[in-house]
Amino acid sequence: MNSIMQNLLKLQALDFGEAKAKNAEAQSAELRGQIPEPIIGHYERLRVRGKKGVAVVRNQVCTGCHMHVPIGQITVLMREEDVQLCENCGRYLYLPDPAEAEFLNKVEATKPVAKTPAKPRKRRALAHAA
Numbered sequence: 001m002n003s004i005m006q007n008l009l010k011l012q013a014l015d016f017g018e019a020k021a022k023n024a025e026a027q028s029a030e031l032r033g034q035i036p037e038p039i040i041g042h043y044e045r046l047r048v049r050g051k052k053g054v055a056v057v058r059n060q061v062c063t064g065c066h067m068h069v070p071i072g073q074i075t076v077l078m079r080e081e082d083v084q085l086c087e088n089c090g091r092y093l094y095l096p097d098p099a100e101a102e103f104l105n106k107v108e109a110t111k112p113v114a115k116t117p118a119k120p121r122k123r124r125a126l127a128h129a130a
């Protein structure tokens, strides 16, 4: 379930020009193909009115309308059992998993890339085989 919301969030970023991509149209078409029809339908109805269909949940609060999200809905989201709509603003709720939330925080503070491990010693292995 969470992967659907991830795709929807990516699509929304493309549709609202928040994510810049060279082939935004192709990407958006591909994402639309991966999202179940009833979900994309609801998303599109909101989008044509200039509304975003997906809101990230942060600290148990819907970032779309800043209303508290009931713990029951959070639990369903955590278990990835079903999609949930915000009771207040009607957006799909997306709960980033802890690893991803951490990753998103780290993105801003870019660290140097770790060096790759030592290369396999192909030459020696070949010599040994001969």
Ligand SMILES: [Zn+2]
Residues within 6 Å of the ligand: 055, 062, 063, 064, 065, 066, 067, 086, 087, 088, 089, 090, 091
């Ligand atoms: Zn909301």
